[in-house]
Amino acid sequence: MELAIETALHACSAALIDGGQIVAERHEIIARGHAERLVPLIGELLAEAGVSRADAVTVDVGPGSFTGIRVGLAAAKAFGLAWGAPVAGCTSTELVAAAVLAARADLDGVYVAFDASRGEVYAQRFDRAGAAGDLAALPPEQAAVAARGWTVAGSGTALLSAVDASLAVVDHRWPRAADVRLLGARRPAARPLYVRPPDAKVPA
Amino acid sequence: MTDAPLILGIESSCDETAAALLRGRTIVAQRIASQDDAHRIYGGVVPEIAARAHVEALAPMIEAVLAEAGVGLAEVDAIAATAGPGLIGGVMVGLVTGKALALAADKPLVAVNHLEGHALSPRLVDPDLEFPYLLLLVSGGHCQLLEVQGVGRYRRLATTIDDAVGEAFDKVAKIMGLGFPGGPAVERCAKDGNPKAFKLPRPLSGTDEPHFSFAGLKTAVLRTFQANPHAAADIAASFQAAVIDCLTDRTLKALAAAPDVTALVVAGGVASNAAIRAALTGLADARALKFVAPPGWLCTDNAAMIAWAGAERLAAGLTDGLDAPARPRWPLDPEAAPARGAGVKA
Ligand SMILES: Nc1ncnc2c1ncn2[C@@H]1O[C@H](COP(=O)(O)OP(=O)(O)OP(=O)(O)O)[C@@H](O)[C@H]1O
Numbered sequence: 001m002e003l004a005i006e007t008a009l010h011a012c013s014a015a016l017i018d019g020g021q022i023v024a025e026r027h028e029i030i031a032r033g034h035a036e037r038l039v040p041l042i043g044e045l046l047a048e049a050g051v052s053r054a055d056a057v058t059v060d061v062g063p064g065s066f067t068g069i070r071v072g073l074a075a076a077k078a079f080g081l082a083w084g085a086p087v088a089g090c091t092s093t094e095l096v097a098a099a100v101l102a103a104r105a106d107l108d109g110v111y112v113a114f115d116a117s118r119g120e121v122y123a124q125r126f127d128r129a130g131a132a133g134d135l136a137a138l139p140p141e142q143a144a145v146a147a148r149g150w151t152v153a154g155s156g157t158a159l160l161s162a163v164d165a166s167l168a169v170v171d172h173r174w175p176r177a178a179d180v181r182l183l184g185a186r187r188p189a190a191r192p193l194y195v196r197p198p199d200a201k202v203p204a
Numbered sequence: 205m206t207d208a209p210l211i212l213g214i215e216s217s218c219d220e221t222a223a224a225l226l227r228g229r230t231i232v233a234q235r236i237a238s239q240d241d242a243h244r245i246y247g248g249v250v251p252e253i254a255a256r257a258h259v260e261a262l263a264p265m266i267e268a269v270l271a272e273a274g275v276g277l278a279e280v281d282a283i284a285a286t287a288g289p290g291l292i293g294g295v296m297v298g299l300v301t302g303k304a305l306a307l308a309a310d311k312p313l314v315a316v317n318h319l320e321g322h323a324l325s326p327r328l329v330d331p332d333l334e335f336p337y338l339l340l341l342v343s344g345g346h347c348q349l350l351e352v353q354g355v356g357r358y359r360r361l362a363t364t365i366d367d368a369v370g371e372a373f374d375k376v377a378k379i380m381g382l383g384f385p386g387g388p389a390v391e392r393c394a395k396d397g398n399p400k401a402f403k404l405p406r407p408l409s410g411t412d413e414p415h416f417s418f419a420g421l422k423t424a425v426l427r428t429f430q431a432n433p434h435a436a437a438d439i440a441a442s443f444q445a446a447v448i449d450c451l452t453d454r455t456l457k458a459l460a461a462a463p464d465v466t467a468l469v470v471a472g473g474v475a476s477n478a479a480i481r482a483a484l485t486g487l488a489d490a491r492a493l494k495f496v497a498p499p500g501w502l503c504t505d506n507a508a509m510i511a512w513a514g515a516e517r518l519a520a521g522l523t524d525g526l527d528a529p530a531r532p533r534w535p536l537d538p539e540a541a542p543a544r545g546a547g548v549k550a
Contacts, residue, residue, distance in 0.1 A: 035296040035299060035300050035529075035530045036527045036528070036529055036530070037527065038300065039300065039303040039304055039306075039307050039526045039527075040525075040526045040527050042304075042307065043307050043526060046307075052310070053308065066252060066255070066256075066293070067255075067292075067293055067296060070255060070256075070258075070259045070293065070296065070297050070300075071296055071297075071300050073259050074259055074262070074263075074296070074297045074298075074300040074301045074304070075300050075301070075303070075304040076304075077259075077262075077263035077301070078263060078266075078300070078301045078302075078303075078304030078305045078308065079304050079308050080263070081263050081266060081267055081277075081305070082277050082304070082305050082308030082309050083308055192256070192259065194256070198250060198252035198253045198256060199250075199252055200246050200250040200252065200253055201246070202245050202246060203246065203247050
């Protein structure tokens, strides 16, 4: 049994997955309050599944809100510690890419973009074989050019469409914890993927 | 004592990551990782840098503390985590960690007010300290006088209307280029100085208003240093003397408003200042009050005090749900009348 956690963006999302099947799932679009909602939500999952532990934990390590990334990571590491379970990481972009490609057999790939605020998007291109491009924070203008010829998904879709109305899009805004079941079995250890450095200026 | 519950304490509300295991008044194991080095070049704590460091350090630290004590989570009786007030990104890391451990190990959670950690910490080291006592809480973010009536029961008698006293020490250190964190640097510098060298203001001292104010004192230090750039030691000593006068004047006023207290307690990072301790000891002695100042390590942020507050709350039947909020602001006495200009530091 695997516990998947995703709190990097607007969703507070968790799932218990066994043998590639969803055993129990919660996916709530709450935008804020992850630190309050996440652990009770996982409590509901465990109760619903009638289990007291999972054997592995996978957590979305970003990109997304720095706070949301940390809420997920802190919980994942604590569950890993308590259960003696390994804690792996996946990314927000790969979760959306995996979901879109699973739902749309006609697509060869997908361009995933999330609103990163400050006039940028977090963006990454995927083809069916996996990540086909680097993850970066870009202005939507630049991302729209990179996305040409691809179908766009993620919460940043509208920002890209505003620049280039001809882009093909799918409506899949937020990553979902249960989609961890669609990812490959080999996963890296969980490390935060902030993309941007902290806001801090050395005084003159 | 082996019957006392075993409490895991977690602290991450500012720039120390800390975990401790406490049984009764015995610290079974504890670790503290200070982030001073990471923040030094910025001249102050950068919240995002702090939060990133907490999430990196906390889980391995808890594991190390459990290993050192030779216990598993199953043997822990409750998890106490700071839920505020403080830098919210860091608070969330510690609180969510505590919640997840509590759920996974099926243990009660105590969401601890960091200030209550400071307020009750003297009882961790002094079993004879009874309620009610007068607490002078002096830290980087707070400067308050509170009547501690019992666990969870506080009456605020005074707070700062501008800077906290630790903040004043830090700003003075910055003005004179003494380094970060400022408190110990100013104290060291003051050792070689003459406390009467410069006449500095004692804001609000002697007034009917019970509160503290340090902004004017800080500005006076700035002006004095600009005029006397080679007199750092004398300025530091004069500043410290002014702070001491403010603290004792306000403490006497609070004692008049809380006649039932039998002890004066000082806590918070600034309580590690030896000159301030000496002055307060003298004040308490003169009034035949017991004086308690926790040891220096217990005055700055640590997890043992959080575990202790957790133990006191658990004993009082005060535990929290896993939806307990992370709170950037959380006054100990929510009923206290707002002090003019106090804002965050109320
Ligand atoms: N020897 C000292 N003399 C004066 N001030 C000191 C001394 N040692 C530490 N301080 C001050 O204490 C403060 C740190 O204390 P502490 O860690 O309790 O506070 P904090 O975590 O910044 O604030 P809070 O606990 O209110 O959130 C700093 O402002 C520091 O300059």
